[in-house]
Amino acid sequence: MAWHVSVYVTLKPSVMDPQGATVQRALNQMGYKAVTDVRVGKFTELEFEAGLSEADVKKQADEICDKLLANPNIEAYRFTVEKK
Amino acid sequence: MRFSVTVFPGSNCDHDCEYVLRDVEKQDVQMIWHKDTDLKNPDCVVVPGGFSYGDYLRTGAIARFSPVMKSVADFAAKGGLVIGICNGFQILCEAGLLPGALIRNKNIKFLCQSTYIRVEQNNTPFTNACKPNQVLKIPIAHGEGNYFIDAAGLKGLKDNNQIVVRYCDANGQLTPESNPNGSLENIAGICNVNRNVFGLMPHPDRSAEDILGSHDGHYLWQSILSSKVGAK
Numbered sequence: 001m002a003w004h005v006s007v008y009v010t011l012k013p014s015v016m017d018p019q020g021a022t023v024q025r026a027l028n029q030m031g032y033k034a035v036t037d038v039r040v041g042k043f044t045e046l047e048f049e050a051g052l053s054e055a056d057v058k059k060q061a062d063e064i065c066d067k068l069l070a071n072p073n074i075e076a077y078r079f080t081v082e083k084k
Numbered sequence: 085m086r087f088s089v090t091v092f093p094g095s096n097c098d099h100d101c102e103y104v105l106r107d108v109e110k111q112d113v114q115m116i117w118h119k120d121t122d123l124k125n126p127d128c129v130v131v132p133g134g135f136s137y138g139d140y141l142r143t144g145a146i147a148r149f150s151p152v153m154k155s156v157a158d159f160a161a162k163g164g165l166v167i168g169i170c171n172g173f174q175i176l177c178e179a180g181l182l183p184g185a186l187i188r189n190k191n192i193k194f195l196c197q198s199t200y201i202r203v204e205q206n207n208t209p210f211t212n213a214c215k216p217n218q219v220l221k222i223p224i225a226h227g228e229g230n231y232f233i234d235a236a237g238l239k240g241l242k243d244n245n246q247i248v249v250r251y252c253d254a255n256g257q258l259t260p261e262s263n264p265n266g267s268l269e270n271i272a273g274i275c276n277v278n279r280n281v282f283g284l285m286p287h288p289d290r291s292a293e294d295i296l297g298s299h300d301g302h303y304l305w306q307s308i309l310s311s312k313v314g315a316k
């Protein structure tokens with residue numbers, strides 16, 4: 001058993017996403033005309049020692065996102081915590 | 085002057101900077117490995133271009149936690165001159181020494197080409213040898229050079245005259261076509277409020293001799309050499 005944290009980092013809505021726009025154009029070209037927007041983000045999985053409390057895991061995950069995994073100038077993040 | 089060039093795993097313009105400073109500008113240059121914390125008493129720190137840490141996660145995101153960056157931040161806080169070129173600019177933004185961020189180029193291509201930039205501010209230690217609105221021909225080579233800052237941040241940059249160079253055409257006009265990467269308001273380089281930290285995407289390290297297609301980078305190095313500002 002260990003804590004499993006899934007982190008989702010996405011570009012803020014105000015930041016242009018050229019990668020997402022390119023993927024969208026490709027999808028539209030492939031025939032998926034109903035796709036009106038694509039935003040590409042990052043998904044990161046973290047494993048924490050089982051001995052930590054859930055509150056500690058959340059606190060550390062929050063710090064990790066703020067300091068390294070996301071750049072607050074351009075990105076937003078959210079994460080889920082589960083014991084596996 | 086004494087220059088210290090930081091070297092990260094994946095830096096690849098560190099030797100371009102060493103060459104231009106030592107062989108072209110005839111200055112003292114020392115290379116500082118990213119795990120070192122002693123900057124060896126420089127007058128100016130150069131954070132060079134390249135692909136530090138393979139650009140993993142985000143450009144500059146991991147390099148900014150290298151031990152040397154704490155020393156660079158301390159040096160900058162004391163008024164020392166710091167110039168970040170290309171990946172160096174990205175690292176300085178990630179480190180919070182400069183505001184904003186560099187995101188993926190608008191056309192998602194890696195761009196390696198000659199560009200023109202216009203000197204918007206020549207009252208910085210990095211541009212004081214340039215005339216107002218002087219147009220410099222300096223090349224770029226990057227995939228993430230699209231400068232972004234939020235509306236409040238942009239206002240701050242303008243209020244404090246921190247936008248130092250902008251992409252332009254050969255005549256100095258700021259056109260959408262002359263903006264290679266989609267940067268907000270054609271921004272190619274900015275300084276901090278105290279004007280002792282400067283970051284830009286174009287490479288003055290690759291453009292200080294005619295044989296390289298342009299010697300205009302020389303104006304930026306010459307500015308640093310003629311500036312009186314230094315770490316206290």
